[in-house]
Amino acid sequence: MNKLVLASNNAGKLREFAQLFAPLGIELLPQSAFNVGEAEEPHVTFVENALAKARHCAQATGLPALADDSGICVTALHGAPGVYSARYAGEPKSDQRNNDKLIADLAGKTDRRAHYVCVLALCRHAGDPQPLITEGEWHGEIVATPRGEGGFGYDPYFYLPKHGCTAAELEAAEKNRISHRGVALQQLLRKLRENQNP
Numbered sequence: 001m002n003k004l005v006l007a008s009n010n011a012g013k014l015r016e017f018a019q020l021f022a023p024l025g026i027e028l029l030p031q032s033a034f035n036v037g038e039a040e041e042p043h044v045t046f047v048e049n050a051l052a053k054a055r056h057c058a059q060a061t062g063l064p065a066l067a068d069d070s071g072i073c074v075t076a077l078h079g080a081p082g083v084y085s086a087r088y089a090g091e092p093k094s095d096q097r098n099n100d101k102l103i104a105d106l107a108g109k110t111d112r113r114a115h116y117v118c119v120l121a122l123c124r125h126a127g128d129p130q131p132l133i134t135e136g137e138w139h140g141e142i143v144a145t146p147r148g149e150g151g152f153g154y155d156p157y158f159y160l161p162k163h164g165c166t167a168a169e170l171e172a173a174e175k176n177r178i179s180h181r182g183v184a185l186q187q188l189l190r191k192l193r194e195n196q197n198p
């Protein structure tokens with residue numbers, strides 16, 4: 001497999017995947033290059049939404065498709081916003097409004113634990129009976145004051161005690177090395193290698 005369509009319209013994800021794939025010799029094409037419209041994400045689990053997006057894109061392009069369904073799960077909010085992270089504050093999607101709502105919802109709460117989740121689904125074709133699926137998690141805490149300019153989404157509020165900074169203050173390469181997305185992709189590449197050399 002030397003060509004893969006990325007089933008996402010999120011500019012932050014597209015940037016991170018472009019960096020992650022740069023050394024791999026796999027050409028990664030955004031689904032916008034094929035005029036693929038946004039897939040429905042009606043499900044309550046990351047894995048179901050990731051599969052729906054990958055299948056929709058493979059169907060529309062006739063090429064292998066990789067989808068990322070991700071989000072942030074906050075312990076004190078019983079896992080919210082979870083699969084609804086992109087549209088937590090409603091439509092149209094806005095990182096700023098999502099972050100403002102998250103901070104408002106956490107006002108007065110002392111438990112600030114949160115973790116990012118990323119599920120990747122790779123459909124080699126629309127009818128692939130064995131899509132590759134992997135999951136990564138990244139644990140941190142929500143801080144009330146944003147810090148840093150990097151990353152996207154909730155990153156300026158996602159504090160990493162071990163690093164003493166937020167995800168938005170990390171170098172892009174360092175975020176990719178340790179993030180939910182980076183971890184899920186390393187697992188996906190391992191599975192791909194195992195499939196090629198059983």
Ligand SMILES: O=P(O)(O)OP(=O)(O)OP(=O)(O)OC[C@H]1O[C@@H](n2cnc3c(O)ncnc32)[C@H](O)[C@@H]1O
Pocket residue numbers: 007008009010013041068069070071072085086087098116151152153154155179181
């Ligand atoms: O579905 P696609 O087109 O890929 O784009 P999306 O933005 O709608 O993506 P999701 O449905 O997977 O929602 C993921 C949301 O979770 C948040 N998120 C996921 N990964 C993140 C990261 O690495 N840093 C910051 N926020 C992240 C961010 O708000 C995303 O919009």
Ligand SMILES: [Mg+2]
Pocket residue numbers: 041086
């Ligand atoms: Mg989405």
